Amino acid sequence: MSCSALPVAYRAVPEQATQRVGFGSCSRTHGTYHSWGRSIEGLTFQVDVTARKITSISDTETVPVPTSEQDYEEIPERPRPNATPISTFQPLGQGFRIERGDISWQNWRFRMRIDPRVGVVLNLVQIVDEGRARSVLYEASVSELFVPYMDPGNGWNNRAFIDAGEFFAGVGFLKPLKPGLDCPAGAAWFDGHTVTEDGAPRLTSRLACLFERATENPAWRHLQGSEVFGRPGRELVLRAAATIGNYDYLLDWRFEPDGTIKVAVGATGVIETKSTTLVAAHDDHSGPETGQLVAERVFGVNHDHYFSYRLDFDVDGAANSFMLNRMVPQRVDNDPMRKSIWVNQPFVAAREKDAILDIRLDQPSMWMFMNPSVKGPLNYPVAYELMPGATAKSILSADDPVQRIGAFSEHQFWVTPYNEAERYAAGTYPTGSDANDGLAVWTKANRAIANTDIVGWYTLGFHHITRAEDWPVMPTMWHEFAIRPFHFFKKNPVLDLPKSLVGQ
Ligand SMILES: [Cu+2]
Secondary structure (H helix, E strand, C coil), rough: CEEEECCCCCCCHHHHHHHEEEEHHHHHHCCCCCCCCCEEEEEEEECCCCCCCEEEEEECCCCCCCCCCHHHHHHHHCCCCCCCCCCCCCCCCCCCCEEEEEEEECEEEEEEEEEEECEEEEEEEEEEEECCCEEEEEEEEEEEEEEEEEECCCCCCCCCCCEEEEEECCCCCCCCCCCCCCEECCCEEEEEHHHHHHCCCCEEEEEEEEEEEEEEEEEEEECCCEEEEEEEEEEEEEEEEEEEEEEEEEEEEEECCCCCCCEEEEEEECCCECCCCCCCCCCCCCCCCCCCEEECCCCECEEEEEEEEEEEEECCCEEEEEEEEEEEEEECCCCCCCCCCEEEEEEEECCCHHHHHHHCCCCCEEEEEEEEEEECCCCEEEEEEEEEECCCCCCCCCCCHHHHHCCHHHHCCEEEEEECCCCCCCCCCCCCCCCCCCHHHHHHHHCCCEEEEEEEEEEEEECCCCCCCCCCEEEEEEEEEEHHHHHHCCCCCCCCCCCCCCCC
């Protein structure tokens, strides 16, 4: 049996005012693999972490520990047919350079560092245009995570994790990558420092990797007459992986030749499960609404994942504005051919509350960071568009103690004026906090955000109702968003890509 205690990132019990409280639960261990799926339900305890004393134990129910399959590597090795070896081969070597911390690939220039709390941080992201390095981002990284579970029972009501702020100390946010699995063997690797519990630095190897890959998608193409014109696409991937307890997240920054950056999170690892006496769902699908069975007696609890990305745009300089290009329906009168169209109407956000946004399918708009002082070739302000992915926002009530700490998840997008002290979307010290810091608190001031140094905060979120296929380990599921140039270049910036060597 193994037991462990975790903090909670909100004020849950009065003892937290004076103690560092850990909330504990236990599992049966099993072989050399994970103990997830072997929880001892109903048995919980609280610890005074500083005094190293268990302060209370409660035992509210008796549920047999499941025995179903959980060891992914013990599944008999029968490679499926027709899965022949595959790899990217670069006979002339990698297409990127790393010199004194400056990374260059095609027209991109940037720096990166590994922060013990938020992982990979990009700095000074620029793109070379007609010989001139032009600024896109001053800084960009994950800023916080929020993972609330949807079970109010004993041992589960405390499970709402603010992962970066709560768990970075001692173990670090990122974990080592594996060549040939996470990144190709020929990738460039980056080591990083984390901080041990006694404050000493610890060097860990291979916390991030950089590699180029063929996307096998055309960067553009067109059939003219009987000939197909086009250029093959490729991308540069900067990857790290976080393992936080049961979950693994692959965290990508994917640089595209056309000035786009795709930001992607791949969720894999093991879901949190509770033991149950149920061996199969009821015929009428009634039954627990807090999750789904993923194996006999193993119940996957519903939850959400929210990542707040901090994006300090500097589009051709620090003074930027946030603009919505709204699509507005318009009636067409006296035209026998049409009754309606939509037109685009720009709106520049003056204050923070103008830029608190969620995708609205019935009120579409494009979200852009633009420089009002720098005009593009056709006299529009130069801009970078933020393209939301198919993502989720929290539907918990605003007064739920866990939601008060993870309040950034209430919206998909926020914009703030740059402030050196505002780096973490759930506040600098979220553990046991009273929710008096973070994005939802700062933006109450409704500060001016036009034509100044501004920061965008994108919430990449997804709801997770568990399924049998998520057990005993989840197939990797990707979610992403992107930024891309808008009236930034004169024309399609990938006309100069080299042609394919195949099929000439
Ligand atoms: Cu999940």
